[in-house]
Amino acid sequence: MKDRDTLCDDFLSATPYAAWKRGPLAGDASNRRYERLTGDSGETVVLMDAPPEKGEDVRPFIHVARYLRDQGLSAPEILAEDVEQGFLLLEDLGDDLYARVVLREPSLEKNIYEAATDALLVLHQAPMPDLEPYGPRLMAEMAGLALSKYRTGILGSHDSNLRTRFENQFEDVLRETVTGEPVLVQRDYHAENLLWLPDREGVARVGLLDFQDARAGHPAYDLVSLLQDARRDVPASIEMQMINRYIAAAEVDQSGFRTTYTVLGVQRNLRILGVFARLSMENGKPHYVDLIPRVWDHFIRGLEHPALAPVAGLLRESLPAPTPENLDKLRP
Numbered sequence: 001m002k003d004r005d006t007l008c009d010d011f012l013s014a015t016p017y018a019a020w021k022r023g024p025l026a027g028d029a030s031n032r033r034y035e036r037l038t039g040d041s042g043e044t045v046v047l048m049d050a051p052p053e054k055g056e057d058v059r060p061f062i063h064v065a066r067y068l069r070d071q072g073l074s075a076p077e078i079l080a081e082d083v084e085q086g087f088l089l090l091e092d093l094g095d096d097l098y099a100r101v102v103l104r105e106p107s108l109e110k111n112i113y114e115a116a117t118d119a120l121l122v123l124h125q126a127p128m129p130d131l132e133p134y135g136p137r138l139m140a141e142m143a144g145l146a147l148s149k150y151r152t153g154i155l156g157s158h159d160s161n162l163r164t165r166f167e168n169q170f171e172d173v174l175r176e177t178v179t180g181e182p183v184l185v186q187r188d189y190h191a192e193n194l195l196w197l198p199d200r201e202g203v204a205r206v207g208l209l210d211f212q213d214a215r216a217g218h219p220a221y222d223l224v225s226l227l228q229d230a231r232r233d234v235p236a237s238i239e240m241q242m243i244n245r246y247i248a249a250a251e252v253d254q255s256g257f258r259t260t261y262t263v264l265g266v267q268r269n270l271r272i273l274g275v276f277a278r279l280s281m282e283n284g285k286p287h288y289v290d291l292i293p294r295v296w297d298h299f300i301r302g303l304e305h306p307a308l309a310p311v312a313g314l315l316r317e318s319l320p321a322p323t324p325e326n327l328d329k330l331r332p
Contacts, residue, residue, distance in 0.1 A: 145274020
């Protein structure tokens, strides 16, 4: 059996980019690997190496990328593909991640978050593609990772009955509050997956990455991803302004949307607590532990909403706070 490097060379040899210089690009929390290929005159493309033997599949990325581009949004163009072996060559959207742009030019923060909010508005008005639903049961199970991974990693023992009780109660909360017609939710729509492309027009100025896990879900979900960011502090004023901007433009019921936004924020942040703990303990990526206090703060703030009352007591009693001593227990 050929190794990944040989398979990659075989893939590139059938493209116009075989002789281009290759260099590593930062990866993500998955098993995918990325490289930037540079031609003699400075043009660049991006190689995605997604090993099928490690559970990766490029077909969802292809499907969603083409759909997003059809809506006038800036997902990377797919230049070449080998679906069976898990290789893609992609348009290079550059390095200007939102998180970097705000550090370099803080005055742009409001403008670029407005553009990202407007991109969601465009997406949410588009016809739905064929996607699996991100419904109440699945969301409850994903939130349960906070109990099976984060809580267990700190306390050293897992209470499966507690997790089952929480998931059943939380599913009821989600069914009550997360209603309406679904839209495409990218699920990781945040400042380290968005690129600023100022040379483009309108919502095309927002470059999109890491959307292969997209599902059919509530319009508030990606807004939560954007504004309750696990990786950077979004000012409360920006969060408030962008929620107001979305509600006004989408003409949705204000009270209902804000409630759903808060409930989805708690769901998402519980899931992230579990995922970050798992990435540290099981995948040897302890830097994710450093992000947990911010995620916890988002979670605790949302838990105050009356809609979360059926699970708030259980969560407050069951989940240990991310003190320095507790966080050390999550490191490998």
